[in-house]
Amino acid sequence: DAKTTQPPSMDCAEGRAANLPCNHSTISGNEYVYWYRQIHSQGPQYIIHGLKNNETNEMASLIITEDRKSSTLILPHATLRDTAVYYCIVRVANRDDKIIFGKGTRLHILP
Amino acid sequence: DTAVSQTPKYLVTQMGNDKSIKCEQNLGHDTMYWYKQDSKKFLKIMFSYNNKELIINETVPNRFSPKSPDKAHLNLHINSLELGDSAVYFCASSQETRSPLHFGNGTRLTVT
Numbered sequence: 404d405a406k407t408t409q410p411p412s413m414d415c416a417e418g419r420a421a422n423l424p425c426n427h428s429t430i431s432g433n434e435y436v437y438w439y440r441q442i443h444s445q446g447p448q449y450i451i452h453g454l455k456n457n458e459t460n461e462m463a464s465l466i467i468t469e470d471r472k473s474s475t476l477i478l479p480h481a482t483l484r485d486t487a488v489y490y491c492i493v494r495v496a497n498r499d500d501k502i503i504f505g506k507g508t509r510l511h512i513l514p
Numbered sequence: 515d516t517a518v519s520q521t522p523k524y525l526v527t528q529m530g531n532d533k534s535i536k537c538e539q540n541l542g543h544d545t546m547y548w549y550k551q552d553s554k555k556f557l558k559i560m561f562s563y564n565n566k567e568l569i570i571n572e573t574v575p576n577r578f579s580p581k582s583p584d585k586a587h588l589n590l591h592i593n594s595l596e597l598g599d600s601a602v603y604f605c606a607s608s609q610e611t612r613s614p615l616h617f618g619n620g621t622r623l624t625v626t
Contacts, residue, residue, distance in 0.1 A: 446617030
């Protein structure tokens, strides 16, 4: 079972910031938070990951709360191409870890 | 250049047949995976291999047999196909255990 909880769907206007929440209240100290997205008919695509600190890359920003029980993925200027299912995953960094995808959040970017 | 490539993209076959899906990655990664995405869009891990060694084998029927001839390839052979095997199968790879997964674009298997 997935260790994360996400809203099933969200809408965001094109050009605005999309903020996708994720709860992971049972996260362990050695578990990282990863975000992937799956655009229709494609394989999942890695977005970003973090352990404690906030992270930013060319695609998005990841904000992790101080207690690490939740996080938010921020797409700063959403475009129509960002319409996808977004998955929040927690995983331990060892080779036996089963990377489990939950149901994700279906993000609709509205023109 | 495609980093993780799967063939075929579509596979339609009849119940009882045996089929294979091939996966190759040109990223030099040590670990490869097979995931199954069913009609409800749940993405579930099936297998993972690290340097040709089987690491994870989820509760998958033994009709499914992964084969890793070298660390750049992880093929999936399925015997005696059943209707319930219809799904999209994704291959993925990663460099180290902490590094992100790189997925192929999937093979849509339809069993009639």
